[in-house]
Amino acid sequence: MTSHIKALVQQLNGEASASYDARAELIWLGPDGIPAIIDELPSLGSFGQLTAIEVFEEVADPRCGPALIGLLASENPTVREWAAMALASLEIDGAVEPLRRAYRACLERATRPDWSEPGGIRWALTKLGARTQVTPPLTARLHPTADAGSPGWPTAHFAEIINDLADHGLLILYSQYWRVAGEHTYGISGIGLDWQLDWTAPWEDLVEEARAWSLLEAAEAPSGENVFVSPTWIDCTDLHPWTR
Numbered sequence: 001m002t003s004h005i006k007a008l009v010q011q012l013n014g015e016a017s018a019s020y021d022a023r024a025e026l027i028w029l030g031p032d033g034i035p036a037i038i039d040e041l042p043s044l045g046s047f048g049q050l051t052a053i054e055v056f057e058e059v060a061d062p063r064c065g066p067a068l069i070g071l072l073a074s075e076n077p078t079v080r081e082w083a084a085m086a087l088a089s090l091e092i093d094g095a096v097e098p099l100r101r102a103y104r105a106c107l108e109r110a111t112r113p114d115w116s117e118p119g120g121i122r123w124a125l126t127k128l129g130a131r132t133q134v135t136p137p138l139t140a141r142l143h144p145t146a147d148a149g150s151p152g153w154p155t156a157h158f159a160e161i162i163n164d165l166a167d168h169g170l171l172i173l174y175s176q177y178w179r180v181a182g183e184h185t186y187g188i189s190g191i192g193l194d195w196q197l198d199w200t201a202p203w204e205d206l207v208e209e210a211r212a213w214s215l216l217e218a219a220e221a222p223s224g225e226n227v228f229v230s231p232t233w234i235d236c237t238d239l240h241p242w243t244r
Helices: 002-011 016-043 046-059 062-071 077-089 096-108 116-127 137-142 155-167 203-219
Strands: 171-181 184-188 227-234
Touching (some): 016 062, 096 116, 155 171, 155 227
Antiparallel strands (some): 171 184
């Protein structure tokens, strides 16, 4: 059985169909397959490691914690991001400090805060209670909390939210639009302004530039009672975590 499991783990590196089959069988094996995945993980390429992370999450065995922490040092940013999010999803003990180091390493590599990897690590830290998402009172009040399935705020309030966030020194990174149709929610496109910030500028300047771009976007945002927007924002300690 052990040699068979090891062969399955190596198969995670293969073509998509073979990798998917191996993934499914390893999930079916459950905890019995976890030690072999941990042992073989360093020998896998990025694709295989990403698929292994999916198995870890599905099986939810805490023994994978150290392996996931080790993947935070991967050369592949997607592997680092997925490992961070899996650590949070599985609520692995001892993950907070490695995640903080991984986030600081992102910024030291000059990874833009609006890119996927730092966003995933911020999400992980927030989920583990090590980061607080600052939400001003007006923005919190405008959220349709009565509808637990709401993916964000009605776009009719978007400009108010933008100004409220900026007035409280919060920087909007980007926004996603959603349409709710019955029990289904799916993403829709906005006007697609390709704006980039000069991250060497003072924080206050960054906040105001993000406000201006976001207001331009809000003016052309999709509208309708079933259309929502979910902006992503950070505060100054996310850009300078060493000040915590």
